[in-house]
Each structure stands twice: as C-alpha cells, then as structure tokens.
Amino acid sequence: MSRQFFEEALAWATADGAAVANTTTEAIVFPNITIPANFMADGRVLKLTAYGRWSNVVTAVPTVTWAIRWGGVAGTVLAQSPAIVTPAAATTNAIWQIEAVLQVRTNGATGTIFCMGTVTMFEDAAATFGTVGNYGVVQPMGSAGAATPAAVTVDLTADTALSLTADWSAANASNTLTGHIYTLEALN
Numbered sequence: 001m002s003r004q005f006f007e008e009a010l011a012w013a014t015a016d017g018a019a020v021a022n023t024t025t026e027a028i029v030f031p032n033i034t035i036p037a038n039f040m041a042d043g044r045v046l047k048l049t050a051y052g053r054w055s056n057v058v059t060a061v062p063t064v065t066w067a068i069r070w071g072g073v074a075g076t077v078l079a080q081s082p083a084i085v086t087p088a089a090a091t092t093n094a095i096w097q098i099e100a101v102l103q104v105r106t107n108g109a110t111g112t113i114f115c116m117g118t119v120t121m122f123e124d125a126a127a128t129f130g131t132v133g134n135y136g137v138v139q140p141m142g143s144a145g146a147a148t149p150a151a152v153t154v155d156l157t158a159d160t161a162l163s164l165t166a167d168w169s170a171a172n173a174s175n176t177l178t179g180h181i182y183t184l185e186a187l188n
Contacts, residue, residue, distance in 0.1 A: 010046070010184045017052070017179035020166045026065075028073055029179040032161035040111065040156040045187040046102040050164055050179055051095065054121060057174035058090035064177065066119050066141065068100055069163040070154045078102060078115040078152050079141040083169060087123050094122045096177065098164065100141055101187075104156070111156035116149050117141040 010033070017030040030050065040046075048068065056062055063083035069075040079100055100117025122136035142149030154160070162184070168175045 007188070008186050010186050011182070012184070013179065013182035017182070019176050019178045020168065021176035022171050022173045024168055024171050026067070026073055026165050026167035029164045029166050029177070030182045032072055032163050033184055035160050035162050037158050037160075038107070038156065040104045040113065041107050042104055043188065044104045047183075047185045047187055048098070048100045048102065048117070048162075048164065049181075049183045049185075050098045051181040052177060052179040053093045054096050054177035055092045055094070055174055056086040056090060057170075057172040060170055060172065061088050062086055062168055062170040062172065062175050064121070064169070064175075065167045066098060067163075067165045067167070068102070068115060068117070068141070069165055070113065070152070070160055072161040072163050073165055075161065075163065076152060076154050077143065078113055078154075079117055079143060079149075080145050081119045081139045081141045082146045084119065084121060084137060084139055086121075090174065091123050094136075096121045098141070105151045107156050109155050109157050110153055112151035112153050113156075114149070114151040115141075115143060 066081040097120040102115045105112040
C-alpha cells in the first residue's frame, strides 16, 4: 500500500567544500545541512553521496577517518570509518567517494537513526588498463566504525546540522582532501 511518498533532492553542493589540510582537527568537508525539526519521522530514509580528491605526504603514512555527524562537527556520530591507512608512497589528487544511508527507526526527542555506508579512497589517479594493482581501499562506515553497527539515539525534534567530516592523523601540507560533489536525497 502506497504512503504516497516521493524521492527528492534535499541538498547539493554548488561549489567545492573547504580543504581539510595540514591539520589533525576533525573538520567538515562540505557546509552543514540543516535537517528541519520533525522531518526525520519513523522510516524516513536519506541517502548521502559525496565525491572529492585527496593527497598525502611521501615521508609518512597518515590515516584519515571519516564521519557523518548529527549536530555539527562536535555532534553525535551516526557513522564513522576506521582510521584508513594511506599508502607509503605519495598520492596526489586521487578520488574518494562516500555513500551512506540513514534510516529513522524511532522519532522524537530520543529518536534513533541507523546509518551505514562505505568510503572508497583510490590510490592511483591514472591506473593502466589491464594491469592488476592496489588501486584503493573500500571501508565500511557504521555507528561503531567498521564493527557492529547499531542505531544511534538523537533528538529529532529540533533543527539539526548534518555533517560530513574528515580527520587526518598527522598535520602536513601534503595531507589534504577536498569535496567536489555532494548530494543528500530523501528516498521516501
């Protein structure tokens, strides 16, 4: 039986996000998206998709951790990647991609959202067709990182920022990532 819901784009980037570079402080990749109070009702599903580029330093092997947060950069973690180890060789302007689905399990001031997704970080900007090599890493995102995802309790009755963040383990001018494409869709 139809509930007469429809899919729609809620938010999208029209410019690159600010670079997350030369820092070990978690920072937003794109400007926060404000989710209106009570928009997240039981069963509501959002799909977040983002793409960009990243580079790392050749003299160290930094990690990068990605997160989707409810309430801004200091808010509640809905999903987080493990610390992704970058290659020992320098990578320059390789592509990254994140896809995640957020589903409301219960609504209200103590509502719950279940969020899972994947992060893909490619290593080689120009792979040679027909060769076999390590061209990147795919890591899961969940409320407990890569292990045992679960619903997260958050207040769904107030206007709240939804954030995509990244955090480098080492500060270096070569450790940088920038977001280029961002969409947030309501699937129902």
